[in-house]
Amino acid sequence: MQTAKRIILFFSFFIIYETGIGQFNKSGNICIKVNDLMHTNINTDLTLGQLITGFQKSEFIISNSDTISNFKLKSSSIKSVTDFSGEGKSYQYKGTAIYKGCKILKILTINIYSEFPSWAFYKVKYINAGNKNLVVDKWVNHSYRVDSKNDLPDFWSFQGSSTIERKSWILPVKSGFYQKNYLGMNNSDYGGGIPVLDIWRKDAGIAIGHTDLKPKRVSLPVSMSNNILANIGIEYAFDTPQIMHPGDTINTLETFVAVHSCDYFNTLRQYNKYMQKKGIIMPDTEPQSLEPIWCAWGYERKFTIDEIIGTLPKVKELGFTWVTMDDGFQQSEGDWHTNTDRFPNGDSDMKKLVNAIHDFGLKAQLWWTPLAVDPDSKLLAQHPDIILKNADGSPQKISWWDSYYMSPAYQPVLDHTKETVKLFMKDWDFDGLKLDGQHLNDCPPDYNPLHKLANPNNAPECVPDFFKLIYETSREIKPSAVVMLCPCGDAMSFYNMPYTNQFVASDPLSSTQIRSKGKTYKALAPKTAYFGDHVEMSDNQDDFASTIGIGGVPGTKFTWPMDNPNVTSGHYVLTEEKEIVWKKWIQIYKNKMLSKGEYLGGLYDIGYDVPETHVIKKDDILYYAFYAETYSGDLTFRGLENKKYKVIDYVNNIELGVVSSTDNRLKTSFNKYLLLMLIPQ
Numbered sequence: 001m002q003t004a005k006r007i008i009l010f011f012s013f014f015i016i017y018e019t020g021i022g023q024f025n026k027s028g029n030i031c032i033k034v035n036d037l038m039h040t041n042i043n044t045d046l047t048l049g050q051l052i053t054g055f056q057k058s059e060f061i062i063s064n065s066d067t068i069s070n071f072k073l074k075s076s077s078i079k080s081v082t083d084f085s086g087e088g089k090s091y092q093y094k095g096t097a098i099y100k101g102c103k104i105l106k107i108l109t110i111n112i113y114s115e116f117p118s119w120a121f122y123k124v125k126y127i128n129a130g131n132k133n134l135v136v137d138k139w140v141n142h143s144y145r146v147d148s149k150n151d152l153p154d155f156w157s158f159q160g161s162s163t164i165e166r167k168s169w170i171l172p173v174k175s176g177f178y179q180k181n182y183l184g185m186n187n188s189d190y191g192g193g194i195p196v197l198d199i200w201r202k203d204a205g206i207a208i209g210h211t212d213l214k215p216k217r218v219s220l221p222v223s224m225s226n227n228i229l230a231n232i233g234i235e236y237a238f239d240t241p242q243i244m245h246p247g248d249t250i251n252t253l254e255t256f257v258a259v260h261s262c263d264y265f266n267t268l269r270q271y272n273k274y275m276q277k278k279g280i281i282m283p284d285t286e287p288q289s290l291e292p293i294w295c296a297w298g299y300e301r302k303f304t305i306d307e308i309i310g311t312l313p314k315v316k317e318l319g320f321t322w323v324t325m326d327d328g329f330q331q332s333e334g335d336w337h338t339n340t341d342r343f344p345n346g347d348s349d350m351k352k353l354v355n356a357i358h359d360f361g362l363k364a365q366l367w368w369t370p371l372a373v374d375p376d377s378k379l380l381a382q383h384p385d386i387i388l389k390n391a392d393g394s395p396q397k398i399s400w401w402d403s404y405y406m407s408p409a410y411q412p413v414l415d416h417t418k419e420t421v422k423l424f425m426k427d428w429d430f431d432g433l434k435l436d437g438q439h440l441n442d443c444p445p446d447y448n449p450l451h452k453l454a455n456p457n458n459a460p461e462c463v464p465d466f467f468k469l470i471y472e473t474s475r476e477i478k479p480s481a482v483v484m485l486c487p488c489g490d491a492m493s494f495y496n497m498p499y500t501n502q503f504v505a506s507d508p509l510s511s512t513q514i515r516s517k518g519k520t521y522k523a524l525a526p527k528t529a530y531f532g533d534h535v536e537m538s539d540n541q542d543d544f545a546s547t548i549g550i551g552g553v554p555g556t557k558f559t560w561p562m563d564n565p566n567v568t569s570g571h572y573v574l575t576e577e578k579e580i581v582w583k584k585w586i587q588i589y590k591n592k593m594l595s596k597g598e599y600l601g602g603l604y605d606i607g608y609d610v611p612e613t614h615v616i617k618k619d620d621i622l623y624y625a626f627y628a629e630t631y632s633g634d635l636t637f638r639g640l641e642n643k644k645y646k647v648i649d650y651v652n653n654i655e656l657g658v659v660s661s662t663d664n665r666l667k668t669s670f671n672k673y674l675l676l677m678l679i680p681q
Contacts, residue, residue, distance in 0.1 A: 029044055029045050029048070029117060029118040029259055029260075030042065030043070030044060030045075030117075030118050030119075030120065030257075030258070030259045031043050031044070031045070032110065032120055032257075033055065034073070034076075034093055034108075035055045035073075036072065036073045037055075037069075037070045037071060037072065037073070037095075038059075038070075038071040038072075038073055038093060038095045038106060038108060039055040039056055039057050039058065039069070039070075040055065040056060040058045040059070041054060041055050041056065042058075042144060042206065042257055042259070043259075044204055044259045048203060048204035048259065048261055049149060049201065049203035049204045050147060050204075051144075051146055051147060051204055051205075051206050051259065052144055052145065052146060052147065052206075053145075053147055056143065056144055056145060057069035057070075057143065058141070058142055058143050058144060059106075059108060059122070059124050059140065059141050059142070059143070059252075060139075060140055060143070061104075061126055061136050061138065061139050061140070061250070062136070062137050062138040062139075062140070063099065063134060063135050063136050063137060064135060064137070065137075066099070068097055068099050068104065069097075070097055071095035071096060071097045071104075071106040072095050072096055072097070073093060073094075073095040074094050074095050074096060075093075075094045076091065076092065076093045076094070077091070077092045078090070078091050078092075081111060084277045084278060085111075085113045085115060085116065085121075085274065085277055085278075086113050086114055086115040087113065087114055088111055088112050088113035088114060089111070089112055090109060090110070090111045091109070091110045091111075091112075092107065092108070092109045092110075093107070093108045093109075093110075094106070094107050094108075095108075096129065099134070100132075101130070101132055102128065102130040102132045102133075102134045103128075103129045103130035104126055104127070104128060104129060104130070104134065105126070105127040105129040106124065106125070106126055106127075107124070107125040107126075107127070108122070108123075108124050109122070109123045109124075109125075110122055111123075115273075116258075116270060116273075116274060118258050118259050118260060119256055119257070119258040119270065119274075120256060120257050120258070121211065121254055121255070121256045122141060122142070122252075122254065122255045122256065122257070123251070123252065123254050123255075124139070124141060124251075124252040125249055125250070125251050125252075126139070126244075126249065126250045127247070127248070127249050128244040128245065128246050128247060128248050128249075129246075130246060131246050132246070133243055133244065133245055133246075134243075134244040135241045135242070135243055135244070136238070136241065136242045136244055136250055137237065137238060137241050137242075138235055138236060138237045138238065139235075139236050139250060139252050140233055140234065140235050140236075141208075141233070141234045141252055141253075141255045142208040142232070142233055142234050142255060142257050143231075143232075143233035144206065144208075144231070144232055144233065144257075145229040145230070145231055146199060146206060146229065146230045146231075146232065147228070147229060148201070148224075148227060148228055148229065148230065149201050149202070149203065150227065151201050151202050151608070153172035153173060153174045154172075154173060154174045154175070154201070154224065154227060154230065155172070155173040155174075155199045155200060155201055155224075155230055156170065156171070156172055156173070156199075156200055156263065156605075156606075156607030156608065157170070157171050157172075157173050157197070157198060157199045157200070157222060157264075158170060158196065158197065158198040158199075158263075158264035158267070158268070158520070159171055159179055159181050159197060159220070159222060160181075160193040160194030160195070160196060160197075160491040160494075160520075161179070161180075161181040161182060161183060161186070161193040161220070161491060162186065162190045162191055162192055162193045162438070162441055162442075162487070162489070162490035162491050163186040163187060163190050164186070164187040164189070164190050164489075166489035166490075166507070166509060167179075168509075168510075168512065168513055168516060169194075169491050169516060169517070169520060170264075170516045170606055170607065172607070173199060173222060173224050173230055174224060174227070175224055175225070175226055175227045176224070176225070177222065177223060177224045177230075178221070178222070178223040178224075179221065179222050179223075180219050180221050181193075181197060181219055181220040181221055181222065182217070182218075182219045183195060183215065183216065183217060183218055183219070183220070183442075184217035184442065184444075184460070185442055185443070185444045185460075188396075188397055188398065188399045189398055189399055189400050189437075189438045189439045190438050190439075190441070190442075190489070190490060191441055191442035191443075191444075191460075191490075192215060192441035192442030192460075192463075192487075192490065192491075192492075192493035192495075192496075193441070193490065193491040193492075193493060193494075194268075194491050194492075194493075194494045194520075194524070195209045195210045195212075195215075195216070195218065195220070195494060196208075196209035196220075196264075196267065196268060196271055196494075197209060197220040197222065197232060197234075198260075198263075198264035198267045198268075199222065199230055199232055200260070200262075200263060200264065200605075200607070202605075202608050203261070204259065204260070204261060205259065205260050205261070205262075205263070205264070205267075206232075206257065206258070206259050206260075207256075207257070207258045207259075207260065207264070207267040208220065208232060208233070208234055208255065208256065208257050208258075209234070209255065209256055209271065210234060210253040210254065210255045210256075211253070211254045211255070211256060211271075211274065211275060211278065212253045212254065213278060213279060213280065214461040214464075214495065215442065215460060215461060215463065215464070215493055215494075215495045216236070216253060216461075217236070217457070217460070218234055218235060218236050218253070219234070219235045219236075219237070220232070220233070220234055220235075221233060221235065234253075234255050236252070236253070239445075239457075256274075258270070262602060262604075262605050263604075263605040263606050263607055263608075264523075265519060265523045265601035265602050265606075266523075266601075266602045267523075268520065268523035268524050269523045269524075269526075269601070269602075271524070272523065272524045272525065272526075275494075280494075280495070280497075280498055281498055282497060282498055282524070282525040282526075282527065282528060283498060283499075283500070283501045283525070283527070283528055284501075284527050284528075285501075285527045285528065285529065285596075286480060286481075286482055286501040286502070286529065287480075288363065288431070288432070288480050288482050289482045289484075289501050289502040289528075289529035289531075289553070290529050290553055290593070290595045290596065291320075291321040291322055291363070291553070292319060292320045292321060292322065292553060292554045292555060292586055292589060292590075293320060293322040293323075293324060293365070293531065293553065293554075293555035293556075294311075294315045294318075294320040294322065294323055294324070294555070294556055294557070294558070295323075295324035295326055295534060295555060295556070295557045296308050296311070296323070296324060296325055296326050296557070297324070297326040297327070297367075297534070297557045298536075298557035298558055298559040298563075298564075298567075298572035299559055299564040299567065300326075300327075300328070300564065300566070300567050300569070301327055301328035302328065302564060302566035302567075303326075303328055303342065303564060304342070304564075305342065305343070305349060305352075305353055307559070307564060308323075308325070308353065309353070309356050310560075310561075311558075311559065311560050312356065312357065312360045312362065313360070314558075314560045314574065314579075315360075315362065316360050316361065316362060317583075318579070318582055318583050318586055319583070319586040319587065319590060320362075320555075320556070320586065321361075321362055321363060322362065322363050322364075322365055322432070322482075323357045323362050323363065323364055323365065324365040324366075324367060324434055325353070325364065325365070325366050325367060325430075326367040326434070327367050327369075327436075328342060329342055329343065329350065329366075329367075331377075331378075332374040332376065332377045332378075333369055333372040333373055333374045333377065333401050333403045334372065334373035334374050334377035334378075334379035334380060334403070334406075335374075335377045335378050335379055336368070336420050336423065336424075337423075338350050347427070347428070350428050351427075351428055351429065354428055354429045354430060355429075358429070363431040363432065363482075364429070364430045364431050364432070365430060365431065365432040365433065365434050365482065365484070366424050366428070366430040366432075366433055366434065367434045367436055368420070368424065368433055368434065368435055368436065369401060369403075369435070369436050369437040369439075369440075370417055370420070370435060370440070370466075370470065371398075371405055371406050371408060371413075371437075371439060371440060371443070371466070372398050372401045372403040372404070372405070372406070372437065372439065373386065373387065373403055373404050373405075373406050374401075374402065374403050374404075375402075375403070375404060379416070380404070383412060383416075385410075385412065385448070385450045385451075386406045386407065386410060386412055386413050386416070387404045387405065387406060387407065387448065388404070388405040388406065388407040388443060388444065388446045388448060388459060389446065389447050389448040390444065390447060391445075391447045391456075393447070396443070396444050398437070398439045400437065400438065400439070400488075401437065401439075405439065405443055405444070407443075407446045407448060407451055407459055408443060408459060408462045408463050408465070408466035409446060409451060409453055409458050409459045409462040410446075410448075410451045414466070414469055417466070417469060417470060418469060418473050421433075421470055421473040421474055421477070422473070422477065425473075425474055425477040425478055425481065426477050431478060431480075431481060431482065432474075432481050432482035432483060432484065433470070433474060433481070433482075433483050433484065434484045434486060435467075435470065435483065435484065435485045435486060435500075436486045436488065437486075437487070437488060438487055438488040438489050438490050439487075440463075440467075440485065440486075440487045440490075440496070441463075441487040441490040441491075441492060441493045441496070442460055442463060442493060443459055443460050443463055444459070444460065445457050445459055445460065446458070446459035463493065463495070463496065464493070464495040464496050464498070464499065467485065467496050467499035467500070468498070468499045470483065470499070471483050471499035471500065471501075472499075482501060482502050482529075483499070483500050483501055483502065484500060484502040484503075484504055484531065485499070485500035485502075485503070485504070486504045486506050486507075487506055488506050488507040489506060489507050490506065491520075492506070492521075494524065497524060497525055497528075500528070501528055501529065502528070502529045502530075502531055502553075503517075503521040503525065503528055503529065503530045503531065504530070504531040504532075504533055505517050505518070505530075505531065505532050505533040505537070505547075505552075506533065507533065507537065508532075508533055508537055508538070510538075510539060511538045511539040511543045511546040511627075512612075514532050514533065514538060514543075514546045514547060514550075514552070515546050515549075515550055515606075515612065515614065515627065516606060517530075518530050518532065518547075518550045518551070518552050519550065519599075519601055519606060519614065522550075522551065522599040522601060523601055526598075526599060529553055529595060530550075530551070530552045530553065530595070531552065531553045531555055532546065532547025532548075532552035532553065532554060532555065533555060534555050534556055534557040535547070535554060535555065535556050535582075536556065536557055536558075536570070536572055539672075542578070542581055543672070543673075544581075544582075544585035544588075544589075545585075545625070545627075545651070545672070545673040545675060546627065546673070548585060548588060548589050548592070548594065548675075549594070549614060549623075549625030549627075549673060549675045550594075550599070550614045550616070550625055551594040551595050551597055551599050551614075551616050552595065553589075553595055554585060554586060554589050556582060557572055558572050558573065558574040558578070558582070559572050559573050559574065560573065560574045561573070561574075588650070588651065592618075592623070592650065592677075593618075594616045594618060594623055596618065597616040597617055597618030597623065598616065598617045598618070599614070599615075599616050600615040600616065600617055600639055601614075601615075603615050603638040603639045604638065610628065610631075611626045611627055611628035611631045611635075611674075612626070612627040612628065613625065613626055613627075614627075615638075615639055617639075620679075620680050621677050621678065621679055621680070622637075622639065622640070622645070622677070622678040623650075623675070623676070623677050623678075624637060624675075624676045624677075624678065625673065625674075625675050625676075626670065626673065626674040626675075626676070627672070627673050628670070628672075629671070629672070630669075630670075630671050631669060631670055631671075631674075632668075632669035633667065633668075633669075634665045634666065634667050635665065635666045635667075635668060635674075636664055636665055637659050637664045637665075637666070637678065638664070640659070640660065640661040640664055640678070641661060641680070642660075642661050643660065643661070643680050643681065644658055644659070644660045644680070644681040645658065645659050645660065645678035645679060645680055645681065646658055646678070646679045646681055647659055647666060647676055647677075647678055648676065648677050648678075648679065649674065649675065649676055650675060650676065650677045651675050656668065656676070658681070659678065
């Protein structure tokens with residue numbers, strides 16, 4: 001009887017053939033084993049816990065609901081590679097399967113690089129090597145069953161998809177959990193996201209994702225049906241089953257698997273590093289994007305010009321330097337000139353408003369929801385060809401705005417968009433834009449025959465180019481323009497990120513979301529400003545600590561001296577009591593400017609560590625932000641150098657003691673938050 005053969009791949013760049021059930025040598029942080037059926041086992045070195053037991057059918061195709069996963073290994077090879085990722089090794093495995101009389105060749109290529117020592121990058125190719133047609137419905141990579149160690153919860157996870165539920169991106173995973181994490185459109189307005197899934201225990205974690213340069217409609221499902229195993233994977237379902245004729249090939253996307261300790265932060269930081277090498281470059285810091293923001297949305301759509309101008313003295317007195325003109329100025333979505341209800345003299349009134357903002361020494365930002373066009377707009381009446389259409393010929397609706405999608409892949413739409421930017425930034429003299437709406441994260445395939453797309457999926461793949469046009473046009477007109485992209489409730493599409501220089505919490509549902517979104521964006525784009533959104537959207541409508549403590553930019557939508565009588569959703573008037581609080585926090589922000597510091601996201605686990613902790617280094621000072629409903633006990637300061645530090649509560653200006661790398665604990669208690677700075681002695 002033939003002895004089973006296994007191939008073991010280590011990240012020290014060598015390959016070992018092993019027969020029987022022997023031991024393997026530890027090398028590096030990850031080990032990939034491939035057996036004679038091309039099943040794999042992924043695990044870590046002995047300093048991290050075992051993640052996966054046994055060999056698993058990790059890469060396969062599905063035909064007529066049948067999983068084709070057993071490919072008899074025929075050959076393997078290894079070669080050195082040097083490419084944009086640096087130096088590394090490329091391992092290739094070839095095997096065949098017979099399915100209903102059809103012979104299928106599978107070629108698995110795994111690349112590893114010295115700059116990414118705990119990562120492996122996969123490409124899988126399936127070739128119809130027989131003489132019959134083969135119907136393929138789906139391909140799957142990195143289908144793993146991850147062992148639980150009965151932590152509470154069993155796992156924490158990062159899941160960067162977007163749905164109408166606006167869930168947190170950091171989620172506990174335990175028995176009964178399921179989330180599809182589809183990165184196409186999940187609801188009429190919601191879709192897209194970050195193509196990375198990370199799931200971790202207290203001792204170790206595993207991450208998977210894809211590295212294509214365009215957004216793709218993949219799923220990264222997570223499920224846990226019992227308290228033993230969590231199931232993860234990357235799936236791509238074809239819109240229509242693919243008929244593979246003899247000789248045809250199906251290629252998967254380039255995907256990756258990585259192992260790590262602590263939470264997801266370093267995974268996203270490394271992902272950003274790899275994707276920047278591949279060509280997706282995140283923006284540098286725009287100094288103006290770090291200045292605090294007042295938004296007129298407290299007055300909502302039925303604002304008056306006098307209300308806005310009348311609030312400017314208080315805006316300036318409190319230390320805010322940006323003024324955002326929000327929704328309600330336009331004639332309709334698509335018709336972006338001013339309406340006469342708010343602006344009796346038309347566009348000239350808007351110019352006067354911007355001049356008034358500038359006369360106060362403030363900067364002006366304008367709200368805009370691009371890609372949307374109202375059914376009764378003049379734009380659509382004059383250009384009915386601009387809308388994106390579904391496969392049945394119906395227009396795709398944006399339900400939130402009662403509008404239709406325009407196609408981001410159609411040149412007349414791009415021309416209209418560029419002219420609109422010129423209207424706002426050049427004619428009206430705004431200094432920045434607030435691009436708003438959950439529909440901005442993605443769009444459906446475009447079947448409008450007038451657009452003559454080679455593939456309907458060209459439309460969602462062109463969304464990043466649409467934002468590139470807005471960003472570059474704005475910065476051409478005003479080189480210091482701030483372009484905020486606010487895909488409300490979405491995990492911003494990774495592919496749109498290069499074309500905004502101010503991220504935003506995007507309608508957070510809690511202070512916890514403000515902090516976790518901040519950590520996510522600081523991992524993926526560490527130099528780009530993060531705006532914590534209006535403080536009125538935080539816990540108790542006054543939680544500046546959650547934004548300022550993590551290095552975010554503060555903002556507000558207060559009204560003064562009274563509410564707009566037409567506002568029904570809340571009361572945002574700046575009372576004397578609030579004014580004291582607002583002024584204090586903006587002064588703290590400007591004194592510390594933690595938004596200019598280095599966010600050290602790898603020191604604490606946002607899931608398992610209690611209290612929740614964030615750290616920023618600015619110059620030689622370390623700033624720690626602790627959060628909990630209530631906490632009493634020892635705080636542990638990680639990341640200290642070999643020196644002593646004076647501990648100061650910088651909100652209340654109280655000295656709490658001295659700590660060091662060898663004595664890094666401090667006993668204390670607090671409610672909600674505790675913001676400390678550690679000054680080296």
